[in-house]
Amino acid sequence: MQPSAPNPDKDIDLQPALNRLDEFVAQQMQAERTPGLALALTDRRRTLATRAYGYADLGTGSPVTVDTLFEIGSIGKSFTAIVCMQLVEEGLLDLHAPLRSFLPWFQVGSEDDPITLHHMLSHTAGIVNGMDFTGEPRFEALALNETATCPPGALFHYSNAGYKTLGVLLEDLLKQPYAEIVASRVLEPLEMSATRGSIRYADRPKMAVGYEPWYDDRPDHPSRPLVPAPWLETNTADGCLVSTAQDMAGYLRVWLNGGHPGVLSEASYQHMAQPVIAAYDEHQYGYGLILSEFDGFHHLAHGGGMVGYQAMMLNDIDNGLGAIVLVNAPTNTLAVAQFALKCLRGLHLEDELPSLPPSTDPTRVEDAARYAGVYRAGERKLVLDADGERLTLDYAGQRLGLEQRGADRFFVPHAEFKRFLLGFEFSETGEPLAAMHGGERYANEELPEPVDPERPDWAAFTGHYRAHNPWYSNFRVVQRAGALVLIWPSGEEEPLTPLEDGSFRVGEEPLSPERLRLDTLMNGEALRANLSGGDYYRTFTP
Secondary structure, three states: OOOOOOOOOOOOOOHHHHHHHHHHHHHHHHHHOOOEEEEEEEEOOOEEEEEEEEEEEOOOOEEOOOOOEEEOHHHHHHHHHHHHHHHHHOOOOOOOOEHHHOOOOOOOOOOOOOOEHHHHHOOOOOOOOOOOOOOOHHHHHHHHHHOOOOOOOOOOOOOHHHHHHHHHHHHHHHOOOHHHHHHHHHHOOOOOOOOEOOEOHHHHHHEOOOEEEOOOOOOOOOOOOEEEOOOOOEOOOOOOOEEOHHHHHHHHHHHHOOOEOOOEOHHHHHHHHOOOEEEOOOEEEOOOOEEEEEOOEEEEEEEEEEOOEEEEEEEEOOOOEEEEEEEOOOOOHHHHHHHHHHHHHHHHOOOOOOOOOOOOOOOOOOOHHHHOEEEEEOOEEEEEEEEOOEEEEEEOOEEEEOEEOOOOEEEOOOHHHOOOOEEEEEOOOOOEEEEEEOOEEEEEOOOOOOOOOOOHHHHHHOEEEEOOOOOOOEEEEEEEOOEEEEEOOOOOEEEEEEOOOOOEEEOOOOOOOOEEEEEEEEOOEEEEEEEOOEEEEEOOOO
């Protein structure tokens, strides 16, 4: 689709678009139990509208206002990348020089295949994501020397630890704290006076209270309440900024205008906004930016997830329109930002406003018949029936309606299924082979059950592991059909592949640098699990 830029001199009544957007936000917030939400809409010249919904603090009933501060998470990576590009232009950094030439203690990778600034900015350094086991950056950056790697440039592997290392680099080079660097080089020139370059107790009274699900060790359900999230201070360059919707609208105009005098030159903008590597399905990653196509138009975007907060910036580059969405609980901020831009384009391009999507029915399952059948694990049996777009499980005399949670995974509303999602395994021809729940594999009774003997030497590794880590608080390791699987509280599963050194590679990607090592045995059980540098310990709950 050819770009059709809005006419900046045309007087447009935004109210119809804002009314439609208000309806959508109300629908989304109710469906997702969102306490509070702030957003702003902008074109290339000015902020078009700011909106505030719901509560900044459920306990006191304080409302969200346009001045409420939210944590913006990984959107902050683009701020870090801007400063890096400024220093490249000043001759203080080199995109393609080994990073250890600026940080001598950084010994990750080999001399023959060194990691560069380019690799770190584009998440192609081949280093681990980082487990956020400390709220400050230096130890976690140094700990990368002890983790596995893959060849730089070989794959996209998102790394918070990589951007934390860039923050340390900036501090060492400029002899200033990261927050001061960002403030002087980005926030002040853009007149983002409300934004702070680190998360501190001093700013907590002005911030929305972040909320998390009641349980942190199992898939969430809308019927359960939200609780205040753990509070943390942090100054890490992977995402430690707090801001308002109004301030962030000004930041979006940097991207809509191809840069900003004194902040980001056109040449540096082109570096940051060019695709480096495929990431997230059909998207691309640049430097601190995700390059996407929505509705036939090119977008620059990035999301942010913090403990108790979510954020999304979405810039329609073709039409010069941007949206920022800030919330204080887990919420689909991308859906809100996309709908907001659809409303703006409907007015600016003299098109129809988008219709409200139908309310989401979690029990509606496309291709429900695909999963129907009888599945067995020894004497235990699961009977799944499809009735149109409904999938039900007959269990313990009850007929349970399943709720879809991503591809081939379902939430089962029964106490005995509370810790894991129910997943399905299919053959290459689409035939259902098995249903899986935690460590159990229920084979399709119409097919011969494969013989996958469990490994007794791995029995010591199965269990529930925890850490005092507000980001990644816990996970479980199960043995299923002779293989080990790591299961996150959300229900996401990652296979564990044994390696010669006794550790396990985490995930399906053969080049993944993520590793799990289980050790410190007592009474036949591993007491410690080290996941890519972060220590977890066996807990008493199953």
